[in-house]
Amino acid sequence: MVDRKYSAEELVSDGVSKKDIVNELHAHGAEAFLLEMKVLGSVKNVAKKPKEDLIKAYEKMYEDGAFKGSEADVELVKQVATVKVTEEKKDDGPPKFKKRIIKKSPNKDARRPNKGEKIGCYYIGRLDGPDGKIFDQLQPQRRGSQTLNFKVGTGRVxxxxxxxxxxxxxxxxxxxxxxxxxxxGKKGQPEAGIGPNQTLYFEITLDRIG
Structure with a gap:
């Protein structure tokens, strides 16, 4: 069990910022829980959400015991995997993405990840269109930035x-x-500025496997 850093009264005070809450969520929350609550991503972008939503996620993390490595983490992963399998069965058509290599791996013996392996990556996400507006990013040159880590091929993203x-x-x-x-899809991601039926463009760097 993780000890609470902030009480309910402290959370609503001006002394605890939205970034403080996001940092606590990322430090202790199960990845699948963070994904479900839509608070997985760079601190800067997640902190754009209303403080009330972040407090709700913080409280729910403790109510459900949805911490890293907990039973709740395992259960949520199973739920996500089930949804993933269902979606795949519905869509047997051609791939819905196009990839072009911007920079080849400097290591000729570098390998590709296997499904279920943990990877770390950096990215820039843009709306696909004339303006190419950036809606999210996580870059290594940003001070103190860490990679986005998750098990690839399991529906975490x-x-x-x-x-x-x-x-x-x-x-x-x-x-x-x-x-x-x-x-x-049809719903988009309004809090991130992504409209319904929006095509997206990402520049992704696969930093590591494992």
Whole structure:
């Protein structure tokens, strides 16, 4: 059990910022829980959400015991995997993403990740269109930045990411255009500025495997 850092009264005070809450969520929350609550991503972008939503996620993390390595973590992963399998059965058509290699891996013996392996990556996400507006990013040159880590091919991220990353080698940088069906679909992701049926473009760097 993880000890609470902030009480309910402290959370609503001006002394605890949205970034403080996000840092606690990322430090202790199960990855599948963070994904479910839509608070997985760079601290800067997640902190754009209303404070009330972040407090709700913080309280729920303790109510459900959804900590890293907990039973709740395992259970949520199973639920995500079930949804993933269902989606795959519905869509047997051609791939809904296009990939182009921007920079090849500097290591000729670099390998591609296997489904279920943990990977770490950096990225820039843009709306696919004339303006190419950036809606999210996590870059190594940003001070104190860490990679986005998750088990690839298990539904922890949008399907276009899962499928594209399984084709990449460590050290490779790729431009990936993802159609709405393998991105955020008809609902979009309004809090991130992604509208319904929006095609997305990502520049992804596969930093490491394992």
């Amino acid at each position: 949008i399907r276009g990411w899962d499928e594209a990353l399984l084709t990449m080698q460590t050290g490779e940088v790729a431009g990936v255009t993802i159609e709405p069906e393998w991105a955020y």
